[in-house]
Amino acid sequence: MEQMKDVRAMVRTECVQDLIQALKGADVARFYVSHVHAFGAGVDPEDFRLSMDEGGTYTEKARVEFLCRAERLDELVSLIREWSCTGHRGDGVVIVSDVTDVVNVRTGEHDRFALL
Numbered sequence: 001m002e003q004m005k006d007v008r009a010m011v012r013t014e015c016v017q018d019l020i021q022a023l024k025g026a027d028v029a030r031f032y033v034s035h036v037h038a039f040g041a042g043v044d045p046e047d048f049r050l051s052m053d054e055g056g057t058y059t060e061k062a063r064v065e066f067l068c069r070a071e072r073l074d075e076l077v078s079l080i081r082e083w084s085c086t087g088h089r090g091d092g093v094v095i096v097s098d099v100t101d102v103v104n105v106r107t108g109e110h111d112r113f114a115l116l
Contacts, residue, residue, distance in 0.1 A: 019079075
């Protein structure tokens with residue numbers, strides 16, 4: 001299996017639209033976007049909300065997730081930083097993990113072919 005990486009970026013919600021367009025332009029085969037709440041060090045001190053249900057202050061974030069070939073990792077992390085960095089605390093983080101296998105549910109294909 002060719003080496004693949006799982007990339008998860010927690011970014012400001014106002015950056016998501018431009019980031020998604022940049023990922024499309026970089027030929028990322030598929031990606032997922034979800035709404036998340038950042039707590040702790042991820043909270044923007046100038047833009048936060050208080051949640052009684054969740055027990056503290058939080059900032060609205062978006063989680064953008066995708067898989068990529070290992071050789072594209074640096075390029076795509078740089079792209080995330082380029083389109084998500086405002087220079088303020090709370091811009092987010094990028095988490096990278098190794099992938100041991102990818103299987104397409106419909107076709108049973110593995111590796112990068114599973115992403116097509």
